[in-house]
Amino acid sequence: MDSAVLFADVAGSTALYELLGDQRAFQLVESCLSTMSACTTEMHGRVVKTIGDAVMSVFGSADEAAAAAAEMQFRVNQLGTEPSVRLSLRIGFHWGPVVQRDGDVFGDTVNLASRLCDLASKGQIITDRSTALRLSGLYAPSLRTLFKVPVKGKEEEVQLIEILWHTAADEMTALVTRPGTGNAGAALLELEMGDTRAEMGPQRRKVTIGRDLETDFPVRNPNVSRAHAMIERRRDHFVLVDHSLNGSYVTFEGRPEMKVHREELTLVGQGVITFGQPADEALQALHYRCVQAWQAPA
Known part of the structure; x- marks a missing residue:
C-alpha cells in the first residue's frame, strides 16, 4: 500500500x-513530542513511533502529511517560553509504497523520508518532487524548488522541494505594513568571491554555494558539500541556510567567528563567510555587504 511517511x-x-x-x-x-503526535492525529495520521526526540508518522495522503507538518512547525514554534529559546523542527516526508508489520512500516519510502528529514534545516519542511506533484493546488504558492541530492540506492538524484509553512502569514504582514510612498529603498546584498560577484534583491532572491560547478559560487574544497549552502532574500532580510556536512563559518564585522551547521542565520551589516572550514584555514571566502537601494519618492 502507498502512504506518506513523515519524520x-x-x-x-x-x-x-x-x-x-x-x-x-x-x-x-x-x-x-506530544505536540507532534497531536498534530498527526488531528490530520488523520498515525504515529508509528518516537525515536529519541523525533516522531515518525504515516498519512493516507500527501496533503494530510503537509498539513500536519505545517501545524507541527507552527505549534512547536510557540512552545519556547524563555527569550533565549526558539524551538523548531526539521521535517521531511515522502509518498510511496510501504510494508506494514506489527504496527511499524518499512521500505524505501521510509528510508527516503528519513533522509529528507536529515537534509532539512531548522524550521524547514522538505519533500521531493514526486511527492510535491501529489499535493493539491492549495500548496502551490508555498512550494519552492531547492537542489538535487544523491541518495543511496537511487540511480538519479532526488529533487528537493521545500514547503514554506509561514509564507501566508508573512505575505499578509507585508501587505499591511508596506508603505505607499517614500524614499526607503529595497534591501540589497552585495556578494563577492574572487572574480565572481552577485547582487541579491527584488530581482534575485537566492544564490547557491557548493562544490558543484553549477552553483552560483563554486568552492574548490573537499570539505565543502556539493550543495553546501544558499542565501535567500526573505522580505527585507537575507538568510544564510546551511545544509552541509561540515558547516559554514560567518564573521560579522567586529565580532567573533561563528559556525552555522544545518541551520539558518540572518546576515547583518557586512562580513565574511567561509564554507567547510574556518576563515583562517579557507582559501576561498565569500564577502558580503547589506545595503539599501535608493528609491525616489512616488
Whole structure:
C-alpha cells in the first residue's frame, strides 16, 4: 500500500540540555513530542513511533502529511517560553509504497523520508518532487524548488522541494505594513568571491554555494558539500541556510567567528563567510555587504 511517511525531529535538542539543564530541556522535548503526535492525529495520521526526540508518522495522503507538518512547525514554534529559546523542527516526508508489520512500516519510502528529514534545516519542511506533484493546488504558492541530492540506492538524484509553512502569514504582514510612498529603498546584498560577484534583491532572491560547478559560487574544497549552502532574500532580510556536512563559518564585522551547521542565520551589516572550514584555514571566502537601494519618492 502507498502512504506518506513523515519524520519530524526537534532541532538543536542537544543545545537545549546545555542551555536549560536536563529537567527543563526534557520537559520541552516531551512537549514537542506530544505536540507532534497531536498534530498527526488531528490530520488523520498515525504515529508509528518516537525515536529519541523525533516522531515518525504515516498519512493516507500527501496533503494530510503537509498539513500536519505545517501545524507541527507552527505549534512547536510557540512552545519556547524563555527569550533565549526558539524551538523548531526539521521535517521531511515522502509518498510511496510501504510494508506494514506489527504496527511499524518499512521500505524505501521510509528510508527516503528519513533522509529528507536529515537534509532539512531548522524550521524547514522538505519533500521531493514526486511527492510535491501529489499535493493539491492549495500548496502551490508555498512550494519552492531547492537542489538535487544523491541518495543511496537511487540511480538519479532526488529533487528537493521545500514547503514554506509561514509564507501566508508573512505575505499578509507585508501587505499591511508596506508603505505607499517614500524614499526607503529595497534591501540589497552585495556578494563577492574572487572574480565572481552577485547582487541579491527584488530581482534575485537566492544564490547557491557548493562544490558543484553549477552553483552560483563554486568552492574548490573537499570539505565543502556539493550543495553546501544558499542565501535567500526573505522580505527585507537575507538568510544564510546551511545544509552541509561540515558547516559554514560567518564573521560579522567586529565580532567573533561563528559556525552555522544545518541551520539558518540572518546576515547583518557586512562580513565574511567561509564554507567547510574556518576563515583562517579557507582559501576561498565569500564577502558580503547589506545595503539599501535608493528609491525616489512616488
